[in-house]
Amino acid sequence: GENVEQHPSTLSVQEGDSAVIKCTYSDSASNYFPWYKQELGKGPQLIIDIRSNVGEKKDQRIAVTLNKTAKHFSLHITETQPEDSAVYFCAAGMDSSYKLIFGSGTRLLVRP
Amino acid sequence: SAVISQKPSRDICQRGTSLTIQCQVDSQVTMMFWYRQQPGQSLTLIATANQGSEATYESGFVIDKFPISRPNLTFSTLTVSNMSPEDSSIYLCSVEGGLAGLSGANVLTFGAGSRLTVL
Numbered sequence: 047g048e049n050v051e052q053h054p055s056t057l058s059v060q061e062g063d064s065a066v067i068k069c070t071y072s073d074s075a076s077n078y079f080p081w082y083k084q085e086l087g088k089g090p091q092l093i094i095d096i097r098s099n100v101g102e103k104k105d106q107r108i109a110v111t112l113n114k115t116a117k118h119f120s121l122h123i124t125e126t127q128p129e130d131s132a133v134y135f136c137a138a139g140m141d142s143s144y145k146l147i148f149g150s151g152t153r154l155l156v157r158p
Numbered sequence: 159s160a161v162i163s164q165k166p167s168r169d170i171c172q173r174g175t176s177l178t179i180q181c182q183v184d185s186q187v188t189m190m191f192w193y194r195q196q197p198g199q200s201l202t203l204i205a206t207a208n209q210g211s212e213a214t215y216e217s218g219f220v221i222d223k224f225p226i227s228r229p230n231l232t233f234s235t236l237t238v239s240n241m242s243p244e245d246s247s248i249y250l251c252s253v254e255g256g257l258a259g260l261s262g263a264n265v266l267t268f269g270a271g272s273r274l275t276v277l
Contacts, residue, residue: 078264089162089250089268090201135200139264144189144254145216146264148200 048073050138052149059126060157067152069136070118076138079112079119080146084133094121097141126156160185160253162269170275171241178237179272181251186231189254192224195271196247204249207234241276248273 049072059065071079077098082090096103096110096119103110107126112119123130133153137146161184171177181190190207204224206214213226228234238245248271255267 080264080266082268087270089252089270091268092265095265141264144191144206144264144266145203146266148202150200 048076048138048147050136050147050149052136052152054152055150056153056155058155058157061126061128063126065121065123065126065130065154065156067121067134067136067154068118069120069138069149070116071138071147072117073138074114074117075140077141078139078146079110080137080139081108081110081121082135082137082148084135084151086132090135123154126154128156128158130154131156160187160255160267162251162253162267164251164269164272166272167270168273168275170277172277173242175241176237176239177241177274178235179249179251181234181236181269183232183253187253187255188231190228190234191252191266192226192234192236193250193252193268194247195250201250204236207236238274241274243276246274246276 052069080095081093083093084090094105094108094110096112107124109122133151135151136149139146163182165180192204193201194204195201203216204219207226207228209228225237250271251269252266
Protein backbone atom coordinates (compact mmCIF):
# COMPACT_ATOMS: atom_id res chain seq x y z
CA GLY A 47 0.00 0.00 0.00
CA GLU A 48 0.84 3.67 -0.09
CA ASN A 49 3.47 5.07 2.26
CA VAL A 50 4.12 8.78 2.73
CA GLU A 51 7.27 10.12 4.34
CA GLN A 52 7.54 13.73 5.46
CA HIS A 53 10.56 15.84 6.42
CA PRO A 54 11.57 17.63 8.51
CA SER A 55 9.64 16.74 11.65
CA THR A 56 10.29 20.19 13.10
CA LEU A 57 11.21 23.44 11.39
CA SER A 58 12.02 26.78 12.98
CA VAL A 59 12.33 29.89 10.82
CA GLN A 60 12.59 33.62 11.37
CA GLU A 61 9.55 35.68 10.48
CA GLY A 62 9.80 36.73 6.86
CA ASP A 63 11.93 33.77 5.81
CA SER A 64 10.70 30.91 3.65
CA ALA A 65 9.81 27.42 4.84
CA VAL A 66 9.91 24.24 2.78
CA ILE A 67 8.42 20.89 3.77
CA LYS A 68 9.03 17.81 1.64
CA CYS A 69 7.13 14.56 1.20
CA THR A 70 7.73 11.40 -0.78
CA TYR A 71 5.19 8.75 -1.68
CA SER A 72 5.54 5.16 -2.80
CA ASP A 73 2.48 4.34 -4.91
CA SER A 74 2.82 5.65 -8.45
CA ALA A 75 -0.97 5.36 -8.84
CA SER A 76 -1.51 8.21 -6.35
CA ASN A 77 -2.65 11.35 -8.14
CA TYR A 78 -3.94 13.69 -5.46
CA PHE A 79 -1.70 15.45 -2.92
CA PRO A 80 -3.23 17.76 -0.32
CA TRP A 81 -1.60 19.73 2.47
CA TYR A 82 -3.32 20.27 5.79
CA LYS A 83 -2.54 22.75 8.56
CA GLN A 84 -3.41 21.85 12.13
CA GLU A 85 -3.39 24.53 14.79
CA LEU A 86 -3.34 23.68 18.47
CA GLY A 87 -6.67 22.27 19.63
CA LYS A 88 -8.17 22.25 16.15
CA GLY A 89 -8.74 19.74 13.40
CA PRO A 90 -6.61 19.75 10.25
CA GLN A 91 -7.62 22.29 7.63
CA LEU A 92 -6.90 21.91 3.95
CA ILE A 93 -4.71 24.79 2.75
CA ILE A 94 -3.71 23.74 -0.75
CA ASP A 95 -3.77 20.66 -2.93
CA ILE A 96 -2.36 19.53 -6.24
CA ARG A 97 -3.36 16.87 -8.71
CA SER A 98 -0.99 14.95 -10.91
CA ASN A 99 -1.88 16.77 -14.08
CA VAL A 100 0.02 19.87 -12.91
CA GLY A 101 3.53 20.40 -11.59
CA GLU A 102 3.00 23.49 -9.47
CA LYS A 103 0.19 25.41 -7.84
CA LYS A 104 0.33 28.69 -5.99
CA ASP A 105 -2.05 30.52 -3.67
CA GLN A 106 -0.68 33.79 -2.34
CA ARG A 107 2.24 32.90 -0.02
CA ILE A 108 1.74 29.17 -0.35
CA ALA A 109 2.89 26.98 -3.23
CA VAL A 110 3.09 23.26 -3.82
CA THR A 111 5.28 21.48 -6.36
CA LEU A 112 4.97 17.91 -7.60
CA ASN A 113 7.56 15.71 -9.25
CA LYS A 114 5.76 12.57 -10.38
CA THR A 115 8.87 10.93 -11.75
CA ALA A 116 10.68 11.18 -8.43
CA LYS A 117 7.42 10.72 -6.47
CA HIS A 118 7.89 13.69 -4.24
CA PHE A 119 6.02 16.90 -3.54
CA SER A 120 6.80 19.95 -1.47
CA LEU A 121 5.07 22.80 0.33
CA HIS A 122 6.64 26.23 0.12
CA ILE A 123 5.62 29.08 2.39
CA THR A 124 7.13 32.48 1.65
CA GLU A 125 7.28 35.55 3.88
CA THR A 126 6.36 33.47 6.90
CA GLN A 127 4.34 35.03 9.69
CA PRO A 128 3.87 33.93 13.32
CA GLU A 129 0.35 32.76 12.49
CA ASP A 130 1.86 30.22 10.11
CA SER A 131 3.11 28.35 13.19
CA ALA A 132 1.28 25.02 13.24
CA VAL A 133 1.67 21.35 12.34
CA TYR A 134 1.53 20.68 8.62
CA PHE A 135 0.58 17.31 7.14
CA CYS A 136 1.02 16.14 3.59
CA ALA A 137 -1.10 13.32 2.21
CA ALA A 138 -1.47 11.19 -0.89
CA GLY A 139 -4.55 9.66 -2.43
CA MET A 140 -6.33 8.76 -5.64
CA ASP A 141 -9.21 10.40 -7.46
CA SER A 142 -11.13 7.13 -7.27
CA SER A 143 -11.08 7.06 -3.47
CA TYR A 144 -11.54 9.38 -0.52
CA LYS A 145 -8.89 7.48 1.41
CA LEU A 146 -5.82 9.59 2.17
CA ILE A 147 -2.49 8.41 3.55
CA PHE A 148 -0.96 11.11 5.70
CA GLY A 149 2.66 11.95 6.38
CA SER A 150 3.97 12.14 9.92
CA GLY A 151 3.65 15.91 10.17
CA THR A 152 5.99 18.90 10.44
CA ARG A 153 5.84 21.26 13.36
CA LEU A 154 6.61 24.73 12.00
CA LEU A 155 7.60 27.50 14.37
CA VAL A 156 7.90 31.03 13.02
CA ARG A 157 9.93 33.19 15.38
CA PRO A 158 8.87 36.85 15.55
CA SER B 159 -17.97 24.09 3.33
CA ALA B 160 -19.60 21.90 5.94
CA VAL B 161 -19.41 22.81 9.63
CA ILE B 162 -18.67 19.84 11.86
CA SER B 163 -19.40 19.66 15.58
CA GLN B 164 -17.86 16.95 17.70
CA LYS B 165 -18.75 16.04 21.25
CA PRO B 166 -17.12 15.66 23.67
CA SER B 167 -14.16 17.87 22.85
CA ARG B 168 -12.13 16.07 25.48
CA ASP B 169 -12.63 13.48 28.19
CA ILE B 170 -10.69 11.49 30.73
CA CYS B 171 -11.79 7.89 30.93
CA GLN B 172 -11.09 4.91 33.09
CA ARG B 173 -9.57 1.74 31.73
CA GLY B 174 -12.19 -0.81 30.70
CA THR B 175 -14.97 1.69 30.05
CA SER B 176 -16.43 2.76 26.71
CA LEU B 177 -17.05 6.22 25.32
CA THR B 178 -19.19 7.38 22.43
CA ILE B 179 -18.14 10.37 20.35
CA GLN B 180 -20.75 12.26 18.35
CA CYS B 181 -20.26 14.01 15.04
CA GLN B 182 -22.92 16.42 13.74
CA VAL B 183 -22.69 18.10 10.33
CA ASP B 184 -24.69 21.15 9.33
CA SER B 185 -25.49 19.77 5.88
CA GLN B 186 -26.18 16.38 4.35
CA VAL B 187 -23.05 14.57 3.26
CA THR B 188 -22.64 11.19 1.66
CA MET B 189 -19.18 10.37 2.94
CA MET B 190 -18.23 10.54 6.63
CA PHE B 191 -15.00 9.22 8.06
CA TRP B 192 -13.42 8.63 11.44
CA TYR B 193 -9.68 9.17 11.96
CA ARG B 194 -7.39 8.60 14.90
CA GLN B 195 -4.44 10.81 15.75
CA GLN B 196 -2.24 9.35 18.44
CA PRO B 197 -0.15 11.77 20.52
CA GLY B 198 2.39 13.48 18.29
CA GLN B 199 1.51 11.19 15.41
CA SER B 200 -0.15 11.42 12.05
CA LEU B 201 -3.76 10.72 11.11
CA THR B 202 -4.92 7.17 10.50
CA LEU B 203 -8.27 6.30 8.95
CA ILE B 204 -10.33 4.05 11.22
CA ALA B 205 -13.42 3.56 9.07
CA THR B 206 -15.89 5.01 6.63
CA ALA B 207 -19.32 5.54 8.17
CA ASN B 208 -21.96 4.42 5.67
CA GLN B 209 -25.53 5.63 6.00
CA GLY B 210 -27.92 2.73 6.32
CA SER B 211 -25.29 0.02 6.33
CA GLU B 212 -22.34 -1.23 8.33
CA ALA B 213 -19.21 0.87 8.46
CA THR B 214 -16.20 -0.07 6.34
CA TYR B 215 -13.16 -0.59 8.56
CA GLU B 216 -9.51 -0.21 7.63
CA SER B 217 -6.90 -2.82 8.33
CA GLY B 218 -6.13 -3.00 12.03
CA PHE B 219 -9.51 -1.68 13.17
CA VAL B 220 -12.49 -3.87 14.05
CA ILE B 221 -16.16 -3.25 14.70
CA ASP B 222 -16.09 -4.77 18.18
CA LYS B 223 -13.54 -2.21 19.32
CA PHE B 224 -14.83 0.79 17.33
CA PRO B 225 -18.56 0.37 16.64
CA ILE B 226 -19.90 3.14 14.42
CA SER B 227 -23.42 4.32 13.77
CA ARG B 228 -24.66 6.46 10.87
CA PRO B 229 -28.42 6.88 11.23
CA ASN B 230 -28.71 9.72 8.69
CA LEU B 231 -26.73 11.94 6.36
CA THR B 232 -25.79 14.52 9.02
CA PHE B 233 -24.83 12.45 12.07
CA SER B 234 -22.49 9.67 13.12
CA THR B 235 -21.10 8.22 16.32
CA LEU B 236 -17.89 6.37 17.09
CA THR B 237 -17.61 4.29 20.24
CA VAL B 238 -14.24 3.36 21.68
CA SER B 239 -14.92 0.16 23.60
CA ASN B 240 -13.16 -1.39 26.56
CA MET B 241 -10.58 1.36 26.57
CA SER B 242 -6.94 0.98 27.54
CA PRO B 243 -4.24 3.68 27.85
CA GLU B 244 -3.16 2.83 24.26
CA ASP B 245 -6.50 4.27 23.09
CA SER B 246 -5.51 7.73 24.31
CA SER B 247 -5.75 9.75 21.11
CA ILE B 248 -7.57 12.48 19.30
CA TYR B 249 -10.48 11.06 17.33
CA LEU B 250 -11.50 13.13 14.33
CA CYS B 251 -14.63 13.09 12.26
CA SER B 252 -14.31 14.21 8.66
CA VAL B 253 -16.65 14.66 5.71
CA GLU B 254 -16.34 15.14 1.98
CA GLY B 255 -16.07 18.66 0.65
CA GLY B 256 -13.98 21.69 1.45
CA LEU B 257 -13.68 25.41 1.08
CA ALA B 258 -14.70 27.09 -2.12
CA GLY B 259 -11.86 26.87 -4.60
CA LEU B 260 -10.52 23.72 -3.04
CA SER B 261 -13.45 21.44 -3.73
CA GLY B 262 -13.31 18.30 -5.73
CA ALA B 263 -12.74 14.61 -5.36
CA ASN B 264 -10.90 13.60 -2.18
CA VAL B 265 -11.27 16.97 -0.43
CA LEU B 266 -11.98 16.44 3.26
CA THR B 267 -13.12 18.75 6.03
CA PHE B 268 -12.27 17.78 9.60
CA GLY B 269 -13.95 18.45 12.89
CA ALA B 270 -11.97 19.84 15.82
CA GLY B 271 -11.52 16.37 17.26
CA SER B 272 -12.23 14.64 20.55
CA ARG B 273 -9.20 14.22 22.79
CA LEU B 274 -9.48 11.10 24.92
CA THR B 275 -7.15 10.29 27.79
CA VAL B 276 -7.45 6.80 29.27
CA LEU B 277 -6.07 6.26 32.75
